[in-house]
Amino acid sequence: FPLFTVSEEVLPVATKHTLQQWSVEDSTELYGIRNWGAGYFNVSAAGEVTISPMGEGKGPQVGIPEIIRGMRERGYDMPVLLRVENILDSQISFLHESFRNAIKKLDYKGEYRGVFPIKVNQQQQVVEKIAQFGTRFHHGLEVGSKAELIAAVSQLSDTQACLICNGYKDEEFIDLGLHALRMGFNCFFVVEMPGELDLILERGEALGVKPSIGVRAKLSVKAGGHWTDSGGERSTFGLTPAQIVDVVDRLRERDMLDCFRLLHYHLGSQVPNIRDIRTAVMEGSRLYAGLVQEGAPMGYLDLGGGLAVDYDGSHTNFVSSRNYNLDEYCADGVEAIMTILDEQGVPHPHIVTESGRATVAYYSILLFNILDVSAVEFGSLPDQLPEDAPESVRNLREVLHSLTLRNLQECYNDAIYYRDEIRQLFITGRVTLRQRTLGERFYWAIMGRIAEEKTKLKHVPRDLADIDVGLADIYYGNFSVFQSLPDSWAIDQLFPVMPVHRLSEFPSQQCILSDITCDSDGRIDHFIDPQGMKSTLNLHPLRDGEEYYLGVFLVGAYQETLGDLHNLLGDTNVVSVRINDDGSYEFVREIRGDTVSDILGYVEYDPRRILEEIRTTAETAVRQGRLTPSERFSVMQAFEDGLRGYTYFER
Ligand code: PLP
Numbered sequence: 127f128p129l130f131t132v133s134e135e136v137l138p139v140a141t142k143h144t145l146q147q148w149s150v151e152d153s154t155e156l157y158g159i160r161n162w163g164a165g166y167f168n169v170s171a172a173g174e175v176t177i178s179p180m181g182e183g184k185g186p187q188v189g190i191p192e193i194i195r196g197m198r199e200r201g202y203d204m205p206v207l208l209r210v211e212n213i214l215d216s217q218i219s220f221l222h223e224s225f226r227n228a229i230k231k232l233d234y235k236g237e238y239r240g241v242f243p244i245k246v247n248q249q250q251q252v253v254e255k256i257a258q259f260g261t262r263f264h265h266g267l268e269v270g271s272k273a274e275l276i277a278a279v280s281q282l283s284d285t286q287a288c289l290i291c292n293g294y295k296d297e298e299f300i301d302l303g304l305h306a307l308r309m310g311f312n313c314f315f316v317v318e319m320p321g322e323l324d325l326i327l328e329r330g331e332a333l334g335v336k337p338s339i340g341v342r343a344k345l346s347v348k349a350g351g352h353w354t355d356s357g358g359e360r361s362t363f364g365l366t367p368a369q370i371v372d373v374v375d376r377l378r379e380r381d382m383l384d385c386f387r388l389l390h391y392h393l394g395s396q397v398p399n400i401r402d403i404r405t406a407v408m409e410g411s412r413l414y415a416g417l418v419q420e421g422a423p424m425g426y427l428d429l430g431g432g433l434a435v436d437y438d439g440s441h442t443n444f445v446s447s448r449n450y451n452l453d454e455y456c457a458d459g460v461e462a463i464m465t466i467l468d469e470q471g472v473p474h475p476h477i478v479t480e481s482g483r484a485t486v487a488y489y490s491i492l493l494f495n496i497l498d499v500s501a502v503e504f505g506s507l508p509d510q511l512p513e514d515a516p517e518s519v520r521n522l523r524e525v526l527h528s529l530t531l532r533n534l535q536e537c538y539n540d541a542i543y544y545r546d547e548i549r550q551l552f553i554t555g556r557v558t559l560r561q562r563t564l565g566e567r568f569y570w571a572i573m574g575r576i577a578e579e580k581t582k583l584k585h586v587p588r589d590l591a592d593i594d595v596g597l598a599d600i601y602y603g604n605f606s607v608f609q610s611l612p613d614s615w616a617i618d619q620l621f622p623v624m625p626v627h628r629l630s631e632f633p634s635q636q637c638i639l640s641d642i643t644c645d646s647d648g649r650i651d652h653f654i655d656p657q658g659m660k661s662t663l664n665l666h667p668l669r670d671g672e673e674y675y676l677g678v679f680l681v682g683a684y685q686e687t688l689g690d691l692h693n694l695l696g697d698t699n700v701v702s703v704r705i706n707d708d709g710s711y712e713f714v715r716e717i718r719g720d721t722v723s724d725i726l727g728y729v730e731y732d733p734r735r736i737l738e739e740i741r742t743t744a745e746t747a748v749r750q751g752r753l754t755p756s757e758r759f760s761v762m763q764a765f766e767d768g769l770r771g772y773t774y775f776e777r
Contacts (some may be wrong), residue, residue, distance in 0.1 A: 148632035157624040161439025173630030179212035179705045186709040190626040204698050205605040206495035210326045211704040214489045222263040223395040224456040234460050236474040239288050243268040246482030246683050257281040268480045272299045285310040292316045304335040314388050316340040316362040337701045339386030341365050344410045349393045349402035373419045386422035389414045392430030399443040400450035404458050411466035417474045428478035428705045435487045438654035483683040490682035494605040496674045501599045505567040518544040522568035531579050541572040599637045607641045607648045608692035620654050622679045633664035643693040696720025696773040723769040740765050
């Protein structure tokens, strides 16, 4: 009676192709690049990942390995954060075109005014480019602090674009916003807490500027996904309907209701389900209509962020995905607003969205090289067991010999049992180191056989599925998860990871990735998969004397901002390229990553004092005869060079 049934059609792709010729098409399917790449990324016939910054089938195309060669020639070591400027340009254009199409098709009377929330990527170059590319669409900025407001005012020149001030505001924040209004910016103060209103009005009066006021509403709707707590009645920021009505009354009392121009809500980031988005728009539109009926002039409805990125390419309502596309997002939003406002006879407002993630995620790719591999050592098994082999080792050998497709789970359980027994006997001194090693070899041989056999099963039991992780090779990547992919560590967010070359070769190794921090959390062991998620990634065996490069894609949103200095690994090199129409590319901006000296400075060390102290120690060593004066010179030179060096692994 077979425990599990075997079906040929369900063999995993990788297994099928070990038998045949592996093709570029197989790699495309395995890594799902066409599903998550949004047309920007694909694989060339030569087996290299290519970038098409205008989108699928449009405009020029450049291979990532070619860009890496260019970086290396210019002296940039890995890891490098590669930004592709024209992708940012394309994303802003697509967002506006989609809204424009929906507005035209539905005969909506208002306009679309997008803003980029600076917190999603505050790097000067990113904000500058968004302000620059966005001018033709009047794309504005959203800020949540004084520093962000000052940065925004310095980068934005289009006075028709919106400048939305969210966040908790003190007097200085408000004054800065009022000065921006005075300079002609279309600046809105969004009241996040009831107490803020009086301060805004007071400062407006003091500076003689009439503020444009908005409120952030707490909606009753709550979205699914990682960031659900940003929305809903229990969200930290925002006003309840009763508090919003109170704002209307207080403004009317002061004869300033004409300042009330905008209603804002934010459901949370990465909202995977279009139903939640639509329900929120409906609730927001009802509140908006209510405010117009109360006599507020209004004119702007700000739907916040939430437009999700399909990181795993599954097009589902899974947290790393979204069950809608950009056109559906825009059309559903515009239609829901119209349906409700037309019913109430309320004029159509300008629609604002604060899309951050969807605007910048595609724009940045983290590139790094693999430094080393550690694989499970199976070791050879003896034909004959030594005389003194303990009972548990004999039992493991027996398990290995009796293993068939029909008793996989049983053999798995037995192997674990006898391995644990040997470990216990070793701790209590009844098994020698050599005997334990022999037992572990049999154990791994059993696991290896189970891993092979289980690929023939239609349904793989959970325990057996996890064997792959135990048997996986560990590929050590030259990067820090904490610095460059903090969401992967903190909230298990999935990002597409794949080799950027050798894609015409069969990636025979099952791997997990470790970074170069010595932290056990510094690893990536969850990968995207069309069926949800997988715990190993197929990679190629390393070749002597040849670098192997991987890319982590879609990392432009939040990662740079949230990254930290774990193990004092700092900012990576950043290289921005612009791909020209003829397929050539230019390095438009290069930012060297942090040096060791920079990083030590961030954590309160003074590099000059460090050198003085090391010099004193070296001089003491000279006095004690442990170093010669000329050795002291080379020691000091090594430390001085070390301070100037890159914080990552340098070949
Ligand atoms: N607006 C506000 C108020 C936010 O808090 C956020 C981030 O959570 C955003 C916009 C950006 O959201 P997203 O990146 O999902 O577009």
